[in-house]
Amino acid sequence: MATIKKTALIIGAGTGGYPCAIRLGQLGVDAMLVEKAEPGGVCLNWGCIPSKALISATKLYHKAQHAEHMGVSFQSPSVDMPKMQGWKAGIIKKLTGGVKTLVKGAGTEYVTATAEILGPGRVKLVYPKDEKGVAKPDDIVECEHLVIATGSQPIVIPGFEIDQDKVRDSTGALELDFVPEHMVCIGGGIIGLELGQTFQRLGTKLTVLEGMDRVLGPCDADLAKLVARKIKQDGGEVVTKAMAKGYETREGKLWVRAEVGGETKEYPADVVLVAVGRRPVTKGFGLERLGVTIDERGFVSVDARQQTNVAKVYAVGDVCGQPMLAHKASHEGEVVAEVIAGKKTVNDARSIPNVVFTEPEIASAGMGEDEARAAGHEIEIGKFPFSISGRAMAIDETDGFVKVIIDKQDTRVLGIHVVGPEASDLISEGSLAIEMGAFAEDIALTIHPHPTLGEAVMEAAKHAIGEAIHVGNRRR
Numbered sequence: 001m002a003t004i005k006k007t008a009l010i011i012g013a014g015t016g017g018y019p020c021a022i023r024l025g026q027l028g029v030d031a032m033l034v035e036k037a038e039p040g041g042v043c044l045n046w047g048c049i050p051s052k053a054l055i056s057a058t059k060l061y062h063k064a065q066h067a068e069h070m071g072v073s074f075q076s077p078s079v080d081m082p083k084m085q086g087w088k089a090g091i092i093k094k095l096t097g098g099v100k101t102l103v104k105g106a107g108t109e110y111v112t113a114t115a116e117i118l119g120p121g122r123v124k125l126v127y128p129k130d131e132k133g134v135a136k137p138d139d140i141v142e143c144e145h146l147v148i149a150t151g152s153q154p155i156v157i158p159g160f161e162i163d164q165d166k167v168r169d170s171t172g173a174l175e176l177d178f179v180p181e182h183m184v185c186i187g188g189g190i191i192g193l194e195l196g197q198t199f200q201r202l203g204t205k206l207t208v209l210e211g212m213d214r215v216l217g218p219c220d221a222d223l224a225k226l227v228a229r230k231i232k233q234d235g236g237e238v239v240t241k242a243m244a245k246g247y248e249t250r251e252g253k254l255w256v257r258a259e260v261g262g263e264t265k266e267y268p269a270d271v272v273l274v275a276v277g278r279r280p281v282t283k284g285f286g287l288e289r290l291g292v293t294i295d296e297r298g299f300v301s302v303d304a305r306q307q308t309n310v311a312k313v314y315a316v317g318d319v320c321g322q323p324m325l326a327h328k329a330s331h332e333g334e335v336v337a338e339v340i341a342g343k344k345t346v347n348d349a350r351s352i353p354n355v356v357f358t359e360p361e362i363a364s365a366g367m368g369e370d371e372a373r374a375a376g377h378e379i380e381i382g383k384f385p386f387s388i389s390g391r392a393m394a395i396d397e398t399d400g401f402v403k404v405i406i407d408k409q410d411t412r413v414l415g416i417h418v419v420g421p422e423a424s425d426l427i428s429e430g431s432l433a434i435e436m437g438a439f440a441e442d443i444a445l446t447i448h449p450h451p452t453l454g455e456a457v458m459e460a461a462k463h464a465i466g467e468a469i470h471v472g473n474r475r476r
């Protein structure tokens with residue numbers, strides 16, 4: 001057992017930990033990044049990237065079957081799920097390999113080991129066994145600064161033990177190498193709908209069971225409605241106020257039991273996807289030995305510099321609070337690196353955009369209507385539908401709209417919400433507008449290229465101030 005001295009140690013190489021490690025290296029801080037599994041965390045290995053790969057492949061499959069009206073027809077396309085999974089695995093391998101290279105390139109040490117906090121500034125590293133079943137002796141790291149970037153894990157519910165066969169969490173669902181005939185998604189949140197629609201595009205009969213009165217609770221209701229409608233149009237079922245209770249196996253199917261408005265109902269499934277949220281990972285690695293404060297929802301409490309109540313102990317990403325988003329984690333990781341390096345950096349982001357890769361896509365930056373009113377704003381709303389956008393027609397994706405929420409008095413942009421084609425890319429303009437404190441005129445008077453989907457953002461901003469060209473304005 002050796003003792004290694006480091007200025008900073010980061011536990012967890014997900015999208016919070018690895019950018020922190022890279023930035024620390026860039027800033028000349030002697031740091032080590034320790035990870036027990038693959039670099040990249042949930043995002044690269046079992047979340048954002050693999051799901052987006054499957055989403056894009058299944059969209060292509062679906063589009064190829066629905067292009068006759070554009071004068072393009074294909075022979076009936078086929079799906080080779082093992083091959084699709086292999087292609088997806090190749091993307092993950094490239095990206096996770098890239099993470100290690102970037103960390104090392106920045107001058108930070110990367111170590112594969114399980115970290116256990118022994119006490120203030122002391123962390124034990126337990127190395128994995130090699131193919132002969134032998135592991136290197138444990139090491140002790142003595143560090144001045146410690147960054148907790150341990151992420152989150154899926155919540156499990158009684159009655160649905162995850163076996164990654166019939167009953168899967170998102171990790172298991174992303175590994176499916178066949179197309180189930182019936183899928184029941186428990187939870188109509190981001191994961192349930194993104195993955196549910198992925199398999200629906202391949203022909204799976206989808207049932208979404210959502211406990212609340214609508215799907216995608218945190219998203220603007222206007223936008224979420226379109227996704228629920230699309231699932232139904234594509235032959236699926238969305239059951240709200242439905243609490244899943246358990247299942248039994250009959251006739252080769254799982255029959256999922258749910259309480260729906262006081263009645264017990266059953267839904268058939270070949271695969272059940274449990275996606276009822278995630279919880280922070282704060283246990284099992286000695287964090288309690290430091291006396292770090294955990295809030296009532298189980299997250300590590302941090303201040304605007306990502307510092308916990310214990311000096312020189314920081315937390316970033318899913319482990320320290322909502323929203324559980326990769327880009328929020330990365331930003332926090334970079335903030336911590338600068339704090340450790342002695343800079344006066346704080347996390348004062350005005351906007352953490354939210355993107356949901358459903359069909360149609362949803363993306364938001366800033367406040368929703370209710371939130372803006374609750375914050376005391378008198379608001380004006382500008383809207384532009386993709387149904388009258390030339391570009392949307394040309395790519396044959398006309399569902400959805402852009403909604404811009406501004407303060408009625410000074411026209412400052414409070415929120416931008418997009419549901420429709422490429423919403424995930426369009427929202428960056430909205431995020432920048434909010435971060436820069438833009439007024440509606442800043443977007444409206446910026447020349448947007450034609451013909452693009454981005455023009456819809458400009459038109460919605462113009463509409464908010466009564467100056468839209470391609471859609472009727474309200475009298476102001």
Ligand code: NAI
Pocket residue numbers: 048157186187188189190191192194209210211212215216217242243244275276277278323324325354355356357
């Ligand atoms: P979620 O919090 O988005 O949705 C879970 C849903 O399950 C809620 O609507 C809840 O009401 C419902 N629910 C809970 N218990 C239930 C029960 N017994 N029966 C029926 N419904 C029940 O959680 P999800 O989808 O698991 O995603 C977890 C996290 O992962 C999210 O916080 C999200 O931020 C992140 N994520 C982000 C993505 C993105 O940015 N595109 C993609 C995937 C995940």
